Amino acid sequence: MQNENLYKELLRRFRLKVTLTRLHVLDVLANTPVALSHADITEQLAEYDIDKVTLYRTLNAFTKCGLAHKVATEDRNWLYALHMPDDAPSEVTSDHAHFVCDECERIYCLPMETGNNTRDIKEEQGFVIRSQEYRLHGTCPECHTQFSQQ
Amino acid sequence: MQNENLYKELLRRFRLKVTLTRLHVLDVLANTPVALSHADITEQLAEYDIDKVTLYRTLNAFTKCGLAHKVATEDRNWLYALHMPDDAPSEVTSDHAHFVCDECERIYCLPMETGNNTRDIKEEQGFVIRSQEYRLHGTCPECHTQFSQQ
DNA sequence: TAAAAAATGCAACAAAGTTGCAATACGTTG
DNA sequence: CAACGTATTGCAACTTTGTTGCATTTTTTA
Ligand SMILES: [Mn+2]
Ligand SMILES: [Mn+2]
Ligand SMILES: [Zn+2]
Ligand SMILES: [Zn+2]
Numbered sequence: 001m002q003n004e005n006l007y008k009e010l011l012r013r014f015r016l017k018v019t020l021t022r023l024h025v026l027d028v029l030a031n032t033p034v035a036l037s038h039a040d041i042t043e044q045l046a047e048y049d050i051d052k053v054t055l056y057r058t059l060n061a062f063t064k065c066g067l068a069h070k071v072a073t074e075d076r077n078w079l080y081a082l083h084m085p086d087d088a089p090s091e092v093t094s095d096h097a098h099f100v101c102d103e104c105e106r107i108y109c110l111p112m113e114t115g116n117n118t119r120d121i122k123e124e125q126g127f128v129i130r131s132q133e134y135r136l137h138g139t140c141p142e143c144h145t146q147f148s149q150q
Numbered sequence: 151m152q153n154e155n156l157y158k159e160l161l162r163r164f165r166l167k168v169t170l171t172r173l174h175v176l177d178v179l180a181n182t183p184v185a186l187s188h189a190d191i192t193e194q195l196a197e198y199d200i201d202k203v204t205l206y207r208t209l210n211a212f213t214k215c216g217l218a219h220k221v222a223t224e225d226r227n228w229l230y231a232l233h234m235p236d237d238a239p240s241e242v243t244s245d246h247a248h249f250v251c252d253e254c255e256r257i258y259c260l261p262m263e264t265g266n267n268t269r270d271i272k273e274e275q276g277f278v279i280r281s282q283e284y285r286l287h288g289t290c291p292e293c294h295t296q297f298s299q300q
Numbered sequence: 301t302a303a304a305a306a307a308t309g310c311a312a313c314a315a316a317g318t319t320g321c322a323a324t325a326c327g328t329t330g
Numbered sequence: 331c332a333a334c335g336t337a338t339t340g341c342a343a344c345t346t347t348g349t350t351g352c353a354t355t356t357t358t359t360a
Binding site for chain 1: 346347348349350355356358
Binding site for chain 1: 220222223224225226227228249252257260269272275276277278279280281282283284285286287288289290291295
């Protein structure tokens with residue numbers, strides 16, 4: 001594992017004990033541009049034979065402390081991603097944007113751009129807004145390229 | 151049922167056969183401002199003792215033809231809502247906005263406002279956008295009022 | 301190195317939704 | 331209105347995804 005010390009530091013910053021499983025999961029999450037499911041992570045860590053309950057608990061711990069966030073997919077499961085580098089690190093319910101690929105079902109985390117006025121309108125109507133998520137659906141560059149070449 | 155004929159017409163427009171269960175479900179969905187779960191609908195239609203599988207199939211049928219749409223919640227189940235009156239009626243993957251109340255977990259369907267430039271940015275980056283969903287999280291007016299009064 | 305607290309692994313459980321299949325209802329045609 | 335073909339329904343069994351309880355092991359701090 002290349003960034004082991006970085007991961008250890010990160011875990012400590014979020015008051016999580018350093019364990020081998022957590023380091024492995026962190027390594028997987030840190031090295032992908034997309035959000036990953038429990039099944040994805042299990043597959044990538046197959047050689048370490050990680051217990052399924054331990055992995056669920058690890059992902060819940062990451063989510064609870066704000067190290068990661070989870071996104072519910074259309075097909076009733078969750079994908080996990082570390083918060084983006086430019087996110088405030090301890091901000092759990094920060095604004096968020098995602099791109100959902102309809103072909104490969106990958107979910108990309110995006111920086112949230114401002115400019116939408118729906119928020120202001122709803123606040124005038126008495127809704128109290130704490131965070132927002134903006135989801136784009138379509139085809140990701142990888143899938144689009146594949147399609148075009150065939 | 152007040153609007154029985156309206157519902158029948160609606161079902162026929164979407165090429166669905168008219169059945170009693172579908173009329174009841176349609177009636178429930180048409181008379182709420184929020185998206186409803188399988189459990190919510192079962193409860194509201196308790197007197198008719200609707201089979202759970204039939205209800206799932208009904209909701210799937212409504213979703214597939216575009217009469218309704220479903221929203222995945224954080225706690226891995228689905229809420230269903232009819233498309234809004236000002237939606238193009240046969241547009242299945244139309245743009246959408248939702249307000250998610252963190253207190254009561256109700257999801258309100260909102261008209262989608264424009265003005266966000268994330269879409270344009272991602273298109274420049276090679277993502278093909280087919281639809282977008284914008285989600286606000288916070289406290290709805292009902293819950294906010296309750297809290298304030300106590 | 302010892303003690304306290306937290307994490308792990310296993311088995312059992314739970315919730316949400318799907319599948320297969322026989323029985324029933326819908327709607328079209330005559 | 332009757333009869334037929336097709337779609338829908340109801341039931342039981344199953345699947346997927348995730349949680350809970352509890353005994354054991356690991357981590358951390360002193
Ligand atoms: Mn994200
Ligand atoms: Mn909606
Ligand atoms: Zn893709
Ligand atoms: Zn509320």
